[in-house]
Amino acid sequence: xxxxxxxxxxxxxxxxxxxxxxxxxxxxxxxxxxxxxxxxxxxxxxxxxxxxxxxxxxxxxxxxxxxxxxxxxxxx
Numbered sequence: 584x585x586x587x588x589x590x591x592x593x594x595x596x597x598x599x600x601x602x603x604x605x606x607x608x609x610x611x612x613x614x615x616x617x618x619x620x621x622x623x624x625x626x627x628x629x630x631x632x633x634x635x636x637x638x639x640x641x642x643x644x645x646x647x648x649x650x651x652x653x654x655x656x657x658x659x
Contacts, residue, residue, distance in 0.1 A: 590654065591626035593617035595633055595645030609642070617645065 596614040599607045608614050617633050620626040626647045637643040 588621045588651075589623065590650040591620045591623055592648040592650050593620065593626050593629045593633065593645060594648065595630075595637075595643060597640070597642045598644050606644075606646075619650075623647070623649075 594614055594616055596611075597609045598605055599609040615633070617629050620629060630645050630647050633645045634643075637645075
């Protein structure tokens with residue numbers, strides 16, 4: 584793990600369309616916040632675990648958000 588914290592968020596939920604580029608949640612009130620992580624590796628592990636839990640539902644998708652880029656986009 585890196586000494587520098589690079590905040591990553593993992594969220595997921597059921598999408599309204601399962602097209603290859605669709606990223607619109609069916610119901611925003613049901614979006615799952617998996618967690619906040621200090622680096623990409625930890626976030627990826629959480630993303631993978633969440634995705635594997637819902638592998639039988641083709642409409643479910645989980646995403647890693649690089650929040651550190653949103654907080655200070657000039658630094659990245």
